[in-house]
Amino acid sequence: xxxxxxxxxxxxxxxxxxxxxxxxxxxxxxxxxxxxxxxxxxxxxxxxxxxxxxxxxxxxxxxxxxxxxxxxxxxxxxxxxxxxxxxxxxxxxxxxxxxxxxxxxxxxxxxxxxxxxxxxxxxxxxxxxxxxxxxxxxxxxxxxxxxxxxxxxxxxxxxxxxxxxxxxxxxxxxxxxxxxxxxxxxxxxxxxxxxxxxxxxxxxxxxxxxxxxxxxxxxxxxxxxxxxxxxxxxxxxxxxxxxxxxxxxxxxxxxxxxxxxxxxxxxxxxxxxxxxxxxxxxxxxxxxxxxxxxxxxxxxxxxxxxxxxx
Amino acid sequence: xxxxxxxxxxxxxxxxxxxxxxxxxxxxxxxxxxxxxxxxxxxxxxxxxxxxxxxxxxxxxxxxxxxxxxxxxxxxxxxxxxxxxxxxxxxxxxxxxxxxxxxxxxxxxxxxxxxxxxxxxxxxxxxxxxxxxxxxxxxxxxxxxxxxxxxxxxxxxxxxxxxxxxxxxxxxxxxxxxxxxxxxxxxxxxxxxxxxxxxxxxxxxxxxxxxxxxxxxxxxxxxxxxxxxxxxxxxxxxxxxxxxxxxxxxxxxxxxxxxxxxxxxxxxxxxxxxxxxxxxxxxxxxxxxxxxxxxxxxxxxxxxxxxxxx
Amino acid sequence: xxxxxxxxxxxxxxxxxxxxxxxxxxxxxxxxxxxxxxxxxxxxxxxxxxxxxxxxxxxxxxxxxxxxxxxxxxxxxxxxxxxxxxxxxxxxxxxxxxxxxxxxxxxxxxxxxxxxxxxxxxxxxxxxxxxxxxxxxxxxxxxxxxxxxxxxxxxxxxxxxxxxxxxxxxxxxxxxxxxxxxxxxxxxxxxxxxxxxxxxxxxxxxxxxxxxxxxxxxxxxxxxxxxxxxxxxxxxxxxxxxxxxxxxxxxxxxxxxxxxxxxxxxxxxxxxxxxxxxxxxxxxxxxxxxxxxxxxxxxxxxxxxxxxxx
Numbered sequence: 001x002x003x004x005x006x007x008x009x010x011x012x013x014x015x016x017x018x019x020x021x022x023x024x025x026x027x028x029x030x031x032x033x034x035x036x037x038x039x040x041x042x043x044x045x046x047x048x049x050x051x052x053x054x055x056x057x058x059x060x061x062x063x064x065x066x067x068x069x070x071x072x073x074x075x076x077x078x079x080x081x082x083x084x085x086x087x088x089x090x091x092x093x094x095x096x097x098x099x100x101x102x103x104x105x106x107x108x109x110x111x112x113x114x115x116x117x118x119x120x121x122x123x124x125x126x127x128x129x130x131x132x133x134x135x136x137x138x139x140x141x142x143x144x145x146x147x148x149x150x151x152x153x154x155x156x157x158x159x160x161x162x163x164x165x166x167x168x169x170x171x172x173x174x175x176x177x178x179x180x181x182x183x184x185x186x187x188x189x190x191x192x193x194x195x196x197x198x199x200x201x202x203x204x205x206x207x208x209x210x211x212x213x214x215x216x217x218x219x220x221x222x223x224x225x226x227x228x229x230x231x232x233x234x235x236x237x238x239x240x241x242x243x244x245x246x247x248x249x250x251x252x253x254x255x256x257x258x259x260x261x262x263x264x265x266x267x268x269x270x271x272x273x274x275x276x277x278x279x280x281x282x283x284x285x286x287x288x289x290x291x292x293x294x295x296x297x298x299x300x301x302x303x304x305x306x307x308x309x310x
Numbered sequence: 311x312x313x314x315x316x317x318x319x320x321x322x323x324x325x326x327x328x329x330x331x332x333x334x335x336x337x338x339x340x341x342x343x344x345x346x347x348x349x350x351x352x353x354x355x356x357x358x359x360x361x362x363x364x365x366x367x368x369x370x371x372x373x374x375x376x377x378x379x380x381x382x383x384x385x386x387x388x389x390x391x392x393x394x395x396x397x398x399x400x401x402x403x404x405x406x407x408x409x410x411x412x413x414x415x416x417x418x419x420x421x422x423x424x425x426x427x428x429x430x431x432x433x434x435x436x437x438x439x440x441x442x443x444x445x446x447x448x449x450x451x452x453x454x455x456x457x458x459x460x461x462x463x464x465x466x467x468x469x470x471x472x473x474x475x476x477x478x479x480x481x482x483x484x485x486x487x488x489x490x491x492x493x494x495x496x497x498x499x500x501x502x503x504x505x506x507x508x509x510x511x512x513x514x515x516x517x518x519x520x521x522x523x524x525x526x527x528x529x530x531x532x533x534x535x536x537x538x539x540x541x542x543x544x545x546x547x548x549x550x551x552x553x554x555x556x557x558x559x560x561x562x563x564x565x566x567x568x569x570x571x572x573x574x575x576x577x578x579x580x581x582x583x584x585x586x587x588x589x590x591x592x593x594x595x596x597x598x599x600x601x602x603x604x605x606x607x608x609x610x611x612x613x614x615x616x617x618x619x620x
Numbered sequence: 621x622x623x624x625x626x627x628x629x630x631x632x633x634x635x636x637x638x639x640x641x642x643x644x645x646x647x648x649x650x651x652x653x654x655x656x657x658x659x660x661x662x663x664x665x666x667x668x669x670x671x672x673x674x675x676x677x678x679x680x681x682x683x684x685x686x687x688x689x690x691x692x693x694x695x696x697x698x699x700x701x702x703x704x705x706x707x708x709x710x711x712x713x714x715x716x717x718x719x720x721x722x723x724x725x726x727x728x729x730x731x732x733x734x735x736x737x738x739x740x741x742x743x744x745x746x747x748x749x750x751x752x753x754x755x756x757x758x759x760x761x762x763x764x765x766x767x768x769x770x771x772x773x774x775x776x777x778x779x780x781x782x783x784x785x786x787x788x789x790x791x792x793x794x795x796x797x798x799x800x801x802x803x804x805x806x807x808x809x810x811x812x813x814x815x816x817x818x819x820x821x822x823x824x825x826x827x828x829x830x831x832x833x834x835x836x837x838x839x840x841x842x843x844x845x846x847x848x849x850x851x852x853x854x855x856x857x858x859x860x861x862x863x864x865x866x867x868x869x870x871x872x873x874x875x876x877x878x879x880x881x882x883x884x885x886x887x888x889x890x891x892x893x894x895x896x897x898x899x900x901x902x903x904x905x906x907x908x909x910x911x912x913x914x915x916x917x918x919x920x921x922x923x924x925x926x927x928x929x930x
Contacts, residue, residue: 036724040668042696048350050378061719064698068670068723071696076352076381078374095579099371102601103378104346269715291722358660360688386662386691388684405889409681412911413688414656 007308010122010129011301013138014179022184025300026148032296035072045303046075052105054121056082056112061267062132066109069298078105093117097124107306128305136172141301142266143176145294147184149286150221152293153262158185163215165247166225166274169196173266174225178206191215192247195236212247216257223264224249224275240273250276254284262286317618320432320439321611323448324489332494335610336458342606345382355613356385362415364431366392366422371577372442376419379608388415403427407434417616438615446482451611452576453486455604457494459596460531462603463572468495473525475557476535476584479506479546483576484535488516501525502557505546522557526567533574534559534585550583560586564594572596627928630742630749631921633758634799642804645924646768652916655692665923666695672725674741676702676732681887682752686729689918698725713737717744727926748925756792761921762886763796765914767804769906770841772913773882778805783835785867786845786894789816789856793886794845798826811835812867815856832867836877843884844869844895860893870896874904882906
């Protein structure tokens with residue numbers, strides 16, 4: 001079977017995506033990076049097509065990243081902010097999506113607070129859908145940009161080890177990386193306090209530990225996850241200070257990691273909680289590279305779903 | 311007199327619009343539908359022109375429909391959300407419009423909670439104005455898309471009967487249809503509980519009834535109007551359940567209508583209040599066709615006002 | 621030294637801007653006005669470049685003016701409304717700007733409630749930054765459009781006198797004009813109640829007076845500044861009525877000004893507080909000309925910073 005012949009219609013998670021397909025998408029991101037390095041960062045690839053961003057949950061940052069990705073390929077972008085819409089008048093997600101589909105947009109980028117929402121949109125719209133985060137379940141373009149960042153650093157993901165440290169329980173980023181990276185030949189170590197580390201995430205290529213020093217020992221990349229104040233209030237951690245003392249990705253912890261290990265963070269950062277400012281701004285940090293790479297990866301994803309060959 | 315020679319400058323309501331002019335606009339919507347059926351749904355008709363949407367009242371859905379209509383003809387669109395603007399600092403509608411006019415935009419699309427607001431904008435701007443809803447008074451592009459949907463269904467509006475059922479009192483959609491459809495040769499029957507059915511709407515070509523079975527008996531199209539929870543609180547109806555039992559556009563009521571009658575709804579729907587889900591999603595429903603047609607009608611309207619010949 | 625050879629990278633205030641440079645920018649605004657007078661108000665000057673507006677403080681009016689200026693030169697515009705963003709999750713201005721810079725936008729337009737914020741953005745981004753208002757400190761494109769309006773009126777700024785009347789204390793517009801106009805050869809008279817007239821603003825070319833009749837006596841232009849209700853609550857003025865009786869720019873006061881003096885206002889106006897409606901809408905008023913000119917000046921500024929020759 002030729003894996004590339006079964007082109008997925010959507011990017012909801014990585015279930016329908018073969019390693020070959022994923023590598024093709026990341027290869028194409030290299031081409032997009034070349035576009036972004038030109039003085040005029042614009043190509044006509046999606047001219048005349050319209051991408052609709054539908055954000056039921058606010059995320060200016062992610063929305064802008066997708067919007068720029070689409071525009072740099074000359075697509076039109078229309079933003080449907082669900083908070084300001086008839087959704088607040090009790091309209092169902094199905095009715096909203098069917099209306100937007102009837103507007104004849106060509107693709108959807110969806111963020112929603114509930115797991116599975118992007119799948120619903122895919123079912124109701126018939127158009128390509130990119131999941132830009134659904135509850136704690138998945139945020140596949142974030143995992144793709146993490147993978148791409150590591151690949152650019154080391155040339156390959158094959159045999160690499162990625163330690164993901166923090167509030168794993170509430171993190172769609174952790175789940176998407178745990179799904180993606182093993183497909184591409186990397187090992188994932190999920191690490192956090194026991195209360196924030198769901199046992200069921202252990203899988204082929206994914207191990208769990210509550211010990212951050214053990215997590216980083218052989219890591220090529222160390223990713224810190226945002227810890228929200230609310231977790232303290234809900235009793236998951238004693239205090240942000242207690243948490244930071246053990247799990248903060250700082251110089252103390254990185255002393256236990258290989259010298260060439262790089263540091264990632266999906267943003268926005270709580271500086272000096274889950275990551276020290278010293279590390280965030282230091283030579284190991286690839287945090288701004290992630291942002292840059294994210295645009296190229298999103299361009300590649302839109303291109304792949306909208307005009308790429310089967 | 312050649313009716314087509316007196317081209318109206320605005321679309322505020324249908325007072326200045328002759329049947330010939332209106333039919334020309336609907337004919338042109340057919341051309342726009344062809345554009346929307348192409349893989350690349352974009353023409354250069356309004357290249358270099360700027361359409362300004364000014365929404366004093368929120369309506370993401372209507373705003374996006376106009377925005378897409380303008381962009382598909384290559385216009386630039388600038389959105390002025392009055393809620394987030396100096397209007398909240400007490401600036402008058404006149405000052406706001408004069409400022410936007412000084413920005414040299416080429417047309418306005420205006421939504422406002424007060425009847426007559428679009429007329430004010432037309433007076434102060436000197437630019438073509440499309441009324442996208444002013445209080446309970448008018449929402450002419452909605453009526454045009456309703457007319458266009460019926461015309462596509464039956465080939466003509468001449469001699470057709472349209473039953474509009476629900477909260478007629480608070481509906482600009484009902485008022486605009488009652489103004490437009492008789493001009494195009496159709497009969498309108500307005501139907502609802504007596505408290506929601508203002509007697510003064512009876513006119514040439516417009517009859518009123520509180521009996522929904524009588525309303526639908528000879529109807530070619532049955533339009534359900536949104537019933538808002540607030541109407542119950544204000545005592546217009548006993549309860550949503552009481553209302554729905556008599557006035558809901560459901561299979562029970564449609565059993566009294568001709569077999570070929572289609573069902574319309576301006577959206578967003580309160581499913582199982584003014585319309586049953588079975589009907590909304592059933593074979594008679596043209597609700598999503600309305601949305602599609604709305605974009606073509608709005609393209610045609612913008613084209614007509616901005617570049618169409620006199 | 622050739623003043624034009626040291627091209628400033630940003631427009632934060634006028635410190636780095638020589639009179640020659642400023643006059644070149646205003647000359648170029650004349651070319652932009654010609655674009656705005658054409659039926660198709662669009663040129664390809666900034667094709668493929670992306671301008672990012674970052675408004676930490678809301679100002680639809682100013683944002684739209686910049687957005688249109690950029691679009692009329694074919695730039696893409698991406699709007700980052702800080703209120704709806706991760707800034708509310710506690711992200712620092714530095715992290716926000718570094719992320720937006722990593723998106724590879726080509727210039728920033730920044731509004732912030734704190735003095736000096738635009739300088740911070742310039743430091744963190746490395747991209748051209750236009751200050752669209754930072755606290756009470758500066759709003760340089762507003763001063764440029766005021767200067768341009770006076771220049772168009774009288775052919776030159778050399779030897780002209782501009783009276784600025786009102787809440788000077790809280791006004792970035794007053795401060796930017798006091799910095800700019802003397803550079804261009806004009807005299808500035810700042811006028812207001814003693815509580816709203818900080819002594820330290822007196823400088824070469826800038827005089828202060830609490831007497832509005834004295835202020836307007838030799839004025840070629842009289843600018844009224846917005847007086848906010850809050851100033852009364854804070855005890856700066858007794859009441860809006862008391863204030864208006866003495867300082868309102870109305871026919872009574874203008875009787876003391878030269879016949880050819882014109883009236884300016886940065887908007888939005890509190891009609892019949894700091895300015896009478898009669899004057900605002902009368903023959904001396906250049907208030908709407910300011911708005912029009914503002915777009916040309918902002919086009920010229922963007923052009924100057926993004927593609928203009930050194």
